[in-house]
Amino acid sequence: MVLVMQTDAPFWDSLVFDGIDDVDVEVVTAAFGTVEVVARGRGAGAACPDCGGFSDRVHDRYQRRLKDLPLADQGFVIRLTVRRFICGSADCSRRTFAESFSRLAAPYARFTTRLNHALEQVGLALAGRAGARLAAYLGFGAGRMTLLRRVMALPDPRFSTPRVLGVDDFAIRRGPTYSTVLTSVEDHRVVDVLPRREAGPLAAWLTRHPGVEIICRDRAGAYAEGARRGAPDALQVADRFHLWQGLGRAVETCVAAHRDCLHGPSPGGALPEAMSAESSRPQDDSEPLGRRAERKKAAHALVHQMLTQGHSRRAIARHLGWGLNTVL
Numbered sequence: 277m278v279l280v281m282q283t284d285a286p287f288w289d290s291l292v293f294d295g296i297d298d299v300d301v302e303v304v305t306a307a308f309g310t311v312e313v314v315a316r317g318r319g320a321g322a323a324c325p326d327c328g329g330f331s332d333r334v335h336d337r338y339q340r341r342l343k344d345l346p347l348a349d350q351g352f353v354i355r356l357t358v359r360r361f362i363c364g365s366a367d368c369s370r371r372t373f374a375e376s377f378s379r380l381a382a383p384y385a386r387f388t389t390r391l392n393h394a395l396e397q398v399g400l401a402l403a404g405r406a407g408a409r410l411a412a413y414l415g416f417g418a419g420r421m422t423l424l425r426r427v428m429a430l431p432d433p434r435f436s437t438p439r440v441l442g443v444d445d446f447a448i449r450r451g452p453t454y455s456t457v458l459t460s461v462e463d464h465r466v467v468d469v470l471p472r473r474e475a476g477p478l479a480a481w482l483t484r485h486p487g488v489e490i491i492c493r494d495r496a497g498a499y500a501e502g503a504r505r506g507a508p509d510a511l512q513v514a515d516r517f518h519l520w521q522g523l524g525r526a527v528e529t530c531v532a533a534h535r536d537c538l539h540g541p542s543p544g545g546a547l548p549e550a551m552s553a554e555s556s557r558p559q560d561d562s563e564p565l566g567r568r569a570e571r572k573k574a575a576h577a578l579v580h581q582m583l584t585q586g587h588s589r590r591a592i593a594r595h596l597g598w599g600l601n602t603v604l
């Protein structure tokens with residue numbers, strides 16, 4: 277079915293171009309799953325972008341094709357006739373200029389501003405491939421590189437120097453190269469990324485951004501040194517992850533030291549293997565060698581006992597709460 281509607285009624289304008297008053301809609305057609313709107317500029321002329329002088333002397337016209345947000349599951353395209361005006365100002369070096377539709381689309385853009393905005397949001401939420409799948413479902417028709425380009429074109433978010441700064445390292449592409457990420461602990465936002473995980477870049481960053489009161493970091497000496505040099509008045513605290521990690525190790529060391537105080541497992545206990553295995557799990561580097569070897573031997577014997585009972589390695593790992601590599 278092909279629907280053609282000749283229109284000069286404001287109804288279509290307000291429906292299709294809500295709040296945009298610088299175009300006139302001439303024809304609306306619907307065919308093959310796409311609504312096409314033919315429109316042109318409404319103003320009598322336009323202002324030169326260089327000198328600001330008004331001109332209504334038309335040099336020529338050309339067509340722009342703008343893809344817009346889908347309308348009721350149909351693709352939506354605006355075919356826009358753009359006039360190029362002659363700048364008549366003697367002082368201006370520009371000969372001609374095209375009229376702009378700043379609220380509808382950016383210059384040279386193939387998508388309308390509102391479709392662009394939607395693509396930015398999809399790209400920010402899901403990035404390339406996942407975003408492209410959602411965009412296809414929503415009828416936006418944008419590939420993963422288009423989404424990534426929209427995200428890359430966004431200006432960097434502005435931030436104020438956080439009062440509580442989180443400092444931690446991360447592996448680039450899970451490889452052997454590390455960088456440092458700075459976060460605002462109070463509002464959980466990434467503030468900056470520094471090269472390497474050394475004291476120098478952190479100290480320089482803190483010097484450039486005074487006002488940090490608390491630095492929340494891991495226990496690496498480099499960050500302690502960088503924080504001391506860059507923000508000597510700031511309070512340095514261990515972050516929650518490393519506090520938990522330290523507490524866990526301390527508890528395990530303590531329990532291991534008092535292992536002899538524990539009674540043997542009751543014969544009718546629910547999971548005696550798991551209990552003895554958990555306490556024999558090799559973890560702590562500061563443990564005496566003899567005891568560690570004893571625990572490893574016990575773990576080895578336990579795994580083999582379960583294997584002879586017919587359990588798979590995966591099932592054993594799951595039952596004991598160990599990684600598969602530990603069982604292997």
Ligand SMILES: [Zn+2]
Nearest residue numbers: 324327363368
């Ligand atoms: Zn001019």
